[in-house]
Amino acid sequence: MKITRYVAAALVSVLACLPAWADEFPSRPIRLVVPFPPGGSTDVGARIVAAKLSETLGQTVFVDNRPGAGTTIGAAYVAAAPADGYTLYVTGPVTHVTSQALYKNLRYDALKSFAPVGMMTTSPFIVVVHPSSPAKTLRQLLEAARARPGRLTYASSGNGAAPHLATEIIARATGTEFVHVPFRGVGPALVALMGEQVDFMIADVGVVPQLRDGRLRALALTTAKESALVPGVPSLAAAGVEGVDIPSALAVLAPAGTPSPVISRLNAALNGALADPEVKQKFALQGFETAPGTPQALADFLASEARRYTRIIREAGITID
Numbered sequence: 001m002k003i004t005r006y007v008a009a010a011l012v013s014v015l016a017c018l019p020a021w022a023d024e025f026p027s028r029p030i031r032l033v034v035p036f037p038p039g040g041s042t043d044v045g046a047r048i049v050a051a052k053l054s055e056t057l058g059q060t061v062f063v064d065n066r067p068g069a070g071t072t073i074g075a076a077y078v079a080a081a082p083a084d085g086y087t088l089y090v091t092g093p094v095t096h097v098t099s100q101a102l103y104k105n106l107r108y109d110a111l112k113s114f115a116p117v118g119m120m121t122t123s124p125f126i127v128v129v130h131p132s133s134p135a136k137t138l139r140q141l142l143e144a145a146r147a148r149p150g151r152l153t154y155a156s157s158g159n160g161a162a163p164h165l166a167t168e169i170i171a172r173a174t175g176t177e178f179v180h181v182p183f184r185g186v187g188p189a190l191v192a193l194m195g196e197q198v199d200f201m202i203a204d205v206g207v208v209p210q211l212r213d214g215r216l217r218a219l220a221l222t223t224a225k226e227s228a229l230v231p232g233v234p235s236l237a238a239a240g241v242e243g244v245d246i247p248s249a250l251a252v253l254a255p256a257g258t259p260s261p262v263i264s265r266l267n268a269a270l271n272g273a274l275a276d277p278e279v280k281q282k283f284a285l286q287g288f289e290t291a292p293g294t295p296q297a298l299a300d301f302l303a304s305e306a307r308r309y310t311r312i313i314r315e316a317g318i319t320i321d
Contacts, residue, residue, distance in 0.1 A: 205287025
């Protein structure tokens with residue numbers, strides 16, 4: 001009986017401390033791990049959010065760039081970090097979930113090793129060509145591909161990268177065949193396209209400056225709806241490709257096992273930052289639309305994207321050298 005009373009008293013003490021402990025989070029700086037070098041769209045987005053989170057949470061939130069191995073170095077670092085909310089991961093959901101199907105012997109599971117915090121942004125990919133291209137619309141590009149099967153070439157930022165997979169989805173949906181020319185990153189791929197070494201590519205909204213100054217021409221977005229971020233560019237549906245929606249996004253993840261009160265605190269702070277007019281404007285200038293939401297909504301999106309892209313990777317026989 002005495003032991004039972006001691007145990008009961010201890011449990012009451014622990015439970016009483018939990019809300020206070022949650023209220024005290026965070027009590028030290030928070031690290032946002034970005035799996036890309038400084039300067040890219042993911043890095044810029046993370047820094048925009050980090051600045052506002054620092055104000056909201058009353059602690060320094062800083063970006064830690066850990067690039068390499070197709071984002072798996074950064075992901076592995078976060079998966080192995082203490083599940084206390086002080087190490088978070090900012091990445092593209094598609095790139096993150098496809099690592100499971102593309103890489104062997106990963107030290108983590110793309111879904112099970114992480115706890116979703118929330119979505120950050122959403123934006124379309126854009127089908128782009130050189131201004132001298134005879135294709136003025138996506139329909140014309142697809143017709144040219146059907147007229148010359150296996151002749152039209154497209155650049156991507158690498159085997160298994162989101163633009164590569166997005167092009168495969170469109171090719172399968174439209175019954176067309178393209179020749180993939182992978183490069184080591186978006187920069188070299190864009191240089192090849194602007195040098196007319198390839199026929200087209202699918203790129204993220206980072207190409208908006210090249211569209212504005214006429215160095216590239218946009219044929220279509222990869223989403224089912226048009227976007228105010230890229231006005232005048234038709235959606236896939238408007239361009240004649242029905243039933244296909246391929247968004248680009250950024251999201252925040254924590255190590256699996258991070259306590260629910262901490263996840264809730266981080267999600268509330270993230271959504272508050274994304275609702276801030278200054279933050280929304282900064283993201284709009286980068287071509288992104290803020291996308292606040294719940295951890296569960298992100299979990300559902302990750303699971304759905306994992307199923308879709310794993311199927312494409314297996315059907316197309318895509319591998320990482």
